[in-house]
Amino acid sequence: xxxxxxxxxxxxxxxxxxxxxxxxxxxxxxxxxxxxxxxxxxxxxxxxxxxxxxxxxxxxxxxxxxxxxxxxxxxxxxxxxxxxxxxxxxxxxxxxxxxxxxxxxxxxxxxxxxxxxxxxxxxxxxxxxxxxxxxxxxxxxxxxxxxxxxxxxxxxxxxxxxxxxxxxxxxxxxxxxxxxxxxxxxxxxxxxxxxxxxxxxxxxxxxxxxxxxxxxxxxxxxxx
Numbered sequence: 034x035x036x037x038x039x040x041x042x043x044x045x046x047x048x049x050x051x052x053x054x055x056x057x058x059x060x061x062x063x064x065x066x067x068x069x070x071x072x073x074x075x076x077x078x079x080x081x082x083x084x085x086x087x088x089x090x091x092x093x094x095x096x097x098x099x100x101x102x103x104x105x106x107x108x109x110x111x112x113x114x115x116x117x118x119x120x121x122x123x124x125x126x127x128x129x130x131x132x133x134x135x136x137x138x139x140x141x142x143x144x145x146x147x148x149x150x151x152x153x154x155x156x157x158x159x160x161x162x163x164x165x166x167x168x169x170x171x172x173x174x175x176x177x178x179x180x181x182x183x184x185x186x187x188x189x190x191x192x193x194x195x196x197x198x199x200x201x202x203x204x205x206x207x208x209x210x211x212x213x214x215x216x217x218x219x220x221x222x223x224x225x226x227x228x229x230x231x232x233x234x235x236x237x238x239x240x241x242x243x244x245x246x247x248x249x250x251x252x253x254x255x256x257x
Contacts, residue, residue, distance in 0.1 A: 049091060050214065052230050053231035056163070056201045056245065060132070061085060063161050063247050067129035071155060073116050073148070074136035075108060077101035090128070092116065095179050117144055119151040126157035135212075138171075141199045142184045149194070153248065158187040162191070162246040166200065188238040191246045200234040200241025203227060208242040 049057070061084040064070065068087040072079060075091030077098040082089065090125045091108035093099045098171060112154050131152040137145040152160045153228035158190055168185025188198045202212055203226030209215050214222045226242075 048182075049221065051227045052177055052202045052223065053212065055227070055230065056243070057084070059199065059201065059245055060134075060161065060163070061206065063245070064130055064132075068095035069128045069130075071119075071123065071128045071131045071152075073119070073131060073133040073152060073240075074139070075099070075102055075111075078105060078107065080105070080107040092119070092122065094195060095147055095177070098178075110161050116140075117151075119155060123155045127155055129157060130159040130161060131156040132161040132163075136164070137162060137186060138164050138169065138182045138184055139179055140183055145184055145186070156250065158250055160196075160248045161202070162196070162244075164246070165212075165245055166205055166241050166244050170212070186244065188244055191244060194248075196246035196248045198238050198239030199245045199247075200236065200243075201230070201245050203229040204234055205240055205242045212243060221252060 064081075064084055065087060070081055070086045070089045072081060072089055072091045075093050078101070079091075089108045090110040090112065091099070091102055092112040092114055093102070094113070096113055099111055099113050102108065114122055116133070117140075133148065133152060137148060140148060148161070149162070152162075164186045165182075167187060169182055171180060171182040173181050188200075191198050202208060205221060207214060207216075207226050207229070214226065216222050230241075238244050
């Protein structure tokens with residue numbers, strides 16, 4: 034309980050709204066029992082140790098973000114490399130879990146499936162993917178920052194690929210680029226988003242702003 038309270042306090046300090054905090058808590062729950070985690074497209078600020086992970090490796094293809102992650106000490110190891118070349122860096126079954134948070138939508142559909150296949154090969158327990166529900170238009174912040182969205186992913190196709198799918202971040206229409214709430218006051222709309230999550234979109238991911246997709250390898254069981 035103390036660790037979870039500390040995590041919530043940290044996430045509030047990072048400026049996340051309540052529905053975004055719920056996403057981090059859901060990820061923490063999904064990672065229970067996973068001591069080693071590969072964070073694909075780790076970005077600059079996702080500290081998995083606050084989620085109970087004992088050893089984490091981050092790989093990212095955008096050098097400035099990886100250097101910032103290194104400065105913040107978000108992972109135990111850092112690798113600069115393409116997320117489409119995981120086989121060049123990691124062995125089959127090397128990690129308990131492999132996660133990709135807001136990554137596959139930055140790839141073409143074909144490359145997104147390729148990435149998921151590689152993640153499933155490298156994981157010996159769980160594969161976890163977080164992505165917008167359907168296509169969400171998003172542009173670059175900087176010319177080469179890899180932030181543009183190239184594909185959209187639906188709950189039905191993720192289920193067909195063997196994932197449990199949960200709706201996150203409340204109703205889809207409330208959020209835009211980078212999962213930010215569209216309107217002010219932010220406090221009001223964050224409460225609406227949270228209410229929508231609990232009453233509706235948690236159970237109807239097709240209508241949610243984002244999808245949390247969890248695949249557990251056979252024999253490793255425990256549902257989220």
